[in-house]
Amino acid sequence: MSDGYTPVVGLDTAELMVKVARLYHERGMKQQAIAEQLHLSQSRVSRLLKQAAAQGIVRVSVVPPAGLEPDLEDEVRDRYGLRDVVVVRTGSLNSEEMLPALGGVAGRYIEATLTGEDVVGLSSWSRTLLRAVDAMSIGRTRLATAVVQLIGGVGRAKAQLDATRLASRLCEVTGAEPYLLNVPGLVSTAAARDALLADPNFVRTAERWRDVTVALVGVGSLSPSPLLRDSGNSVSEDEVESLRALGAVGDVVLKFVDSEGRRVGADLDQRTVSIDQETYLRIPRRLGVAGGEEKFEAIRAMLRGGWLNVLITDDTTARRLVATSD
Structure with a gap:
């Protein structure tokens, strides 16, 4: 669709978690924007992000600058x-x-x-x-x-x-x-x-x-x-x-x-x-x-x-x- 809408019918929870996580962490989209694009509630987007972190789909890595210990x-x-x-x-x-x-x-x-x-x-x-x-x-x-x-x-x-x-x-x-x-x-x-x-x-x-x-x-x-x-x-x-x-x-x-x-x-x-x-x-x-x-x-x-x-x-x-x- 020309408006960028991505249908989510048929996606299981794991696929949806990955999709939401990539939009949020890789493309830097806000949760509200993700919810609008995927036709989800913002509360569900938030839950999916938490699930993605809990299940290891998202792993945060902190890389300290040189000189820190x-x-x-x-x-x-x-x-x-x-x-x-x-x-x-x-x-x-x-x-x-x-x-x-x-x-x-x-x-x-x-x-x-x-x-x-x-x-x-x-x-x-x-x-x-x-x-x-x-x-x-x-x-x-x-x-x-x-x-x-x-x-x-x-x-x-x-x-x-x-x-x-x-x-x-x-x-x-x-x-x-x-x-x-x-x-x-x-x-x-x-x-x-x-x-x-x-x-x-x-x-x-x-x-x-x-x-x-x-x-x-x-x-x-x-x-x-x-x-x-x-x-x-x-x-x-x-x-x-x-x-x-x-x-x-x-x-x-x-x-x-x-x-x-x-x-x-x-x-x-x-x-x-x-x-x-x-x-x-x-x-x-x-x-x-x-x-x-x-x-x-x-x-x-x-x-x-x-x-x-x-x-x-x-x-x-x-x-x-x-x-x-x-």
């Missing part, structure tokens, strides 16, 4: 029971050299996954997160309602500039209201910490910790990063040795854990101005950005202990995580 991401996610994993190909780059790559991917991921209603918790002393927020662009749409520091953000002058820029930049690109901790992350005595906890500015920020929907954190190895070390917020060498004797391999917001992700050195909390463990572990999305050989033990421990449920890391670290998950 979806299978490896799935393996890490499934082995550790995570919500999501992003793997960044960094080849033979060392930990210092891979910072821009990890940070750039993390920035784009954060932009894409914030809902506009999120309350973002932020650790203060992460160079990778600093790279991430620098990679984010200012848009017209608000990405979060609040940015809340999870650990004290005051330190020595040079490092303090970076910590302030991290929080300020994240507020700028997300359109969020800042809740900052204008106090050190680590103080000399429990009495000094108690005095800070009574400060109204601290209370204002700490009250928002229970509202945080996504935490953005770096993962620290037992040896502090240059930014944390320069900030004056890192533990002393004697304390590092004590933590090592307890089996510590790394930390998130100065919460140290052993290789199985179990908390050690909790007495340090008496001098740490940061979110408490219970509140932190209730945050729905706990996103860590970290990679490199010296961070491997700490990253694996954080995954084993549930301290992170979203991970952005390099491909070498991801393969090691799959090979040594048990």
